[in-house]
Amino acid sequence: xxxxxxxxxxxxxxxxxxxxxxxxxxxxxxxxxxxxxxxxxxxxxxxxxxxxxxxxxxxxxxxxxxxxxxxxxxxxxxxxxxxxxxxxxxxxxxxxxxxxxxxxxxxxxxxxxxxxxxxxxxxxxxxxxxxxxxxxxxxxxxxxxxxxxxxxxxxxxxxxxxxxxxxxxxxxxxxxxxxxxxxxxxxxxxxxxxxxxxxx
Amino acid sequence: xxxxxxxxxxxxxxxxxxxxxxxxxxxxxxxxxxxxxxxxxxxxxxxxxxxxxxxxxxxxxxxxxxxxxxxxxxxxxxxxxxxxxxxxxxxxxxxxxxxxxxxxxxxxxxxxxxxxxxxxxxxxxxxxxxxxxxxxxxxxxxxxxxxxxxxxxxxxxxxxxxxxxxxxxxxxxxxxxxxxxxxxxxxxxxxxxxxxxxxxxxxxxxxxxxxxxxxxxxxxxxxxxxxxxxxxxxxxxxxxxxxxxxxxxxxxxxxxxxxxxxxxxxxxxxxxxxxxxxxxxxxxxxxxxxxxxxxxxxxxxxxxxxxxxxxxxxxxxxxxxxxxxxxxxxxxxxxxxxx
Numbered sequence: 001x002x003x004x005x006x007x008x009x010x011x012x013x014x015x016x017x018x019x020x021x022x023x024x025x026x027x028x029x030x031x032x033x034x035x036x037x038x039x040x041x042x043x044x045x046x047x048x049x050x051x052x053x054x055x056x057x058x059x060x061x062x063x064x065x066x067x068x069x070x071x072x073x074x075x076x077x078x079x080x081x082x083x084x085x086x087x088x089x090x091x092x093x094x095x096x097x098x099x100x101x102x103x104x105x106x107x108x109x110x111x112x113x114x115x116x117x118x119x120x121x122x123x124x125x126x127x128x129x130x131x132x133x134x135x136x137x138x139x140x141x142x143x144x145x146x147x148x149x150x151x152x153x154x155x156x157x158x159x160x161x162x163x164x165x166x167x168x169x170x171x172x173x174x175x176x177x178x179x180x181x182x183x184x185x186x187x188x189x190x191x192x193x194x195x196x197x198x199x200x
Numbered sequence: 201x202x203x204x205x206x207x208x209x210x211x212x213x214x215x216x217x218x219x220x221x222x223x224x225x226x227x228x229x230x231x232x233x234x235x236x237x238x239x240x241x242x243x244x245x246x247x248x249x250x251x252x253x254x255x256x257x258x259x260x261x262x263x264x265x266x267x268x269x270x271x272x273x274x275x276x277x278x279x280x281x282x283x284x285x286x287x288x289x290x291x292x293x294x295x296x297x298x299x300x301x302x303x304x305x306x307x308x309x310x311x312x313x314x315x316x317x318x319x320x321x322x323x324x325x326x327x328x329x330x331x332x333x334x335x336x337x338x339x340x341x342x343x344x345x346x347x348x349x350x351x352x353x354x355x356x357x358x359x360x361x362x363x364x365x366x367x368x369x370x371x372x373x374x375x376x377x378x379x380x381x382x383x384x385x386x387x388x389x390x391x392x393x394x395x396x397x398x399x400x401x402x403x404x405x406x407x408x409x410x411x412x413x414x415x416x417x418x419x420x421x422x423x424x425x426x427x428x429x430x431x432x433x434x435x436x437x438x439x440x441x442x443x444x445x446x447x448x449x450x451x452x453x454x455x456x457x458x459x460x461x462x463x464x465x466x467x468x469x470x471x472x473x474x475x476x477x478x479x480x481x482x483x484x485x486x487x488x489x490x491x492x493x494x495x496x497x498x499x500x501x502x503x504x505x506x507x508x509x510x511x512x513x514x515x516x517x518x519x520x521x522x523x524x525x526x527x528x529x530x531x532x533x534x535x536x537x538x539x
Contacts, residue, residue, distance in 0.1 A: 019283070026276055031267055040263040048275055056282045104265070111261030119255055127258050145221060147261045 011071055015062050022059055025071060032072075032147070033079050039104045039142065040083055046090070050082040073149055077157045103135035105142055136160075206238050209245055214252030224256040324348040325367075327488040328512065330465075337361050337374055339389065344368035344464050345486040361389040367485070368408040370465060375402020375421075393430075395444055399424045406461055412481040417441035417461040425450070469508040476501040476523065483519070487512045489529075494538045496522065 013021035032052060037047035050148065054075070068074045107127045109119050133141070136158070143154045155161070206213075214220045223231035239246055264388045312364040323343065325331050331343045336357045343349055347367020352360075369391075383401065391398045393409025396416065403421025407415065416425045418436040427435045429448040436442055441461060442452045460470040469482060477499030480491045486509055493499055503522055516534070520527050525536040 023276065026271070027278065030272065030275060034267055034271060037263050045267060048271075051275060052278050052282065052392075055279045056286065059283050060286050107258050108261050108263060109258070111263070113257040113260045114254075118257070123254060123258065126255065127261070130258060141259055142262070145225075145256065146262075148218070148221065150218075151341045 011068055014058070015065055015067070017062065019059070021056065025075075026055055029072065031076050033075055036076060036142070036147070037079060037083060039139075040080075040102060041086070042102070042104060046086055050079060050086050054079050054082050070153075072147060072156075073153050076143070076147060076149070077153075080157055086145070103139040105138040107131050165188075206242055206245060211248045211251045211255070214249060220252065221256060224253055224320060225260060233397060239347065242439055317445050320352055322348055322350040328486060330467075335361075335410060337376070337389075339374045340372040342370040342465055344370075346488055350411070357386075359386050361386065362392070363390070363394050365407055365409050366394065368406070368410065368460065368464065370404075370406045371400075372404045373400050373402050373421075377401045395428055395448070396442075397426045397428055399426070406458075408461075410481070410485050412478070414444040414497065415461070417458050419458055419462070463506075464509065469507040469509050469515075471505050471507065473502045473504060475499065476503060479503070479507070479519070482509075483512075483515055487515070488532070489534045490532055491534045493536055494525070498536075510539045 010021050010024055012023050014025065032045055033051050033054075037050055038044070041050070058078070107130045109123055110125050114123065130141075139158065140154055143149045143157065144151070149157070209217075220235075221230070222228075223235055223405045235249075239249060260374050272297055276384050323331060323333055325343050325345050325347050328345050330345060333341050333343070333349070335341060335351060336353075338360070341349060341363075345366065345369055347369060349363055349365055349369060352361040354391060371389075371391060374388045377383055387401060389402070391400075391405075391407050393407055395409065395414045396407075397523070398405065398407055398416050400421065403423055404419040405421075405423055406417040406419070408416075416423065416436065418438050418440055423436050424433060425436060425442050427448055427450060432448075432450055434442050434450050434452055436452070437454075439458055440452055440454045441458065442450045445451050460474075462474060463470040469479065471479065476493075479500065480493070483489070484491055489512070501523070505522075507518045516527055519525075523536060524539055526539055528535045528537060
């Protein structure tokens, strides 16, 4: 997904019953949606089903849909609901506890984003600490930095309040402090950026 | 973007800044220029700036999930197919209105109900095929090839047990009668062919209603047969068989064994001085061909033995050898020609 603002006439075309517009939106977003779904479900078939249902529903309900300036936000939010429904259905048969607390986001210093000269003790420790974040924290980070959603949108999507987000971050901070002794500023910066944005 | 804004920026401020995130993520030349300018003006921010940058880099280092190679096309095909389906459904829904659909539903229920109560069940066998079925009263029927049986649905079976046969069938009728001096209508079982009617209480019998032969063979129990044309009635004992002669009168014969009349159930034809004409007729009955003989005298020949009727090929093969003829098939006609 690119950072270029979406031309929102595509959405308007879709609402007017233009199926080519639906395909255009699909083409632009399906891979990102697949990435996001897979990180929660870790199940190709399930993720495909959810995206399938999402697009079919958008088409059949297009007359009731509102205009949006941010298709990406709309799609991610809707896909998450699909995934919750899917999970609920699946769990009914398994009698498992409903578990949305899984989010795969594996950080690695060997990635292309990190230059060799930047790999030092601190980056390694930071990476290690970030890998130990909770699923919810990882999801916040994913939505913020990969999908470039703002914190209001993320709070909406994840159904969390400012207070809840603060608690989530604070608890993580306490835990992380014990795991490693790195600069407190870095940790605050990393984990409380969500909180800070709510207070803007 | 005002450079002064960054004067009091900390690491977390950089981390929360959309412009900063995009700069680290996409490395656009224009952003690079801008942030260079910011840093030359606020050299003291460089440490925080670099800290934030490495953190975003770590975040972006998260491994991508594998995307199946065919995802784009196959997933879209699925979506498109579902949309096409829903379009078709949508059109039907539009045509409907609640009042009309209510009336239609009532009519449908009524029609279905009438059809259900008054309709017949018909079971048919193809050429060379046999079927076994159980009737609503529990009686068993084996249907020979190229035959059919019709009967009313379960609704009427308490008051009359009646079936119609075209072709040949073997019956094992369930005995329902309690008191032989007081036979209720529902205890009678009636099987009707084209030209004769069989009335029983609980017996085993074979009914043959073919163009060339109308015959009832009794295996056990007691039956009353009636010629539909003349009204003539006969009571048969086990081992007897009644055949309607060409003058529509019954000819009743008793034999030591009824096996030849029942051997069709084992896909065999038992012959004891049996006319070739009758064998050919049976072949026509079972497989639907028209057999043309080289001369009529051949039909009057009599033969003994067993022929397998399991397939038309095996039956033709035996006939060919017994009669010493060549077989030539033209469409539905089979010509037996002298060698």
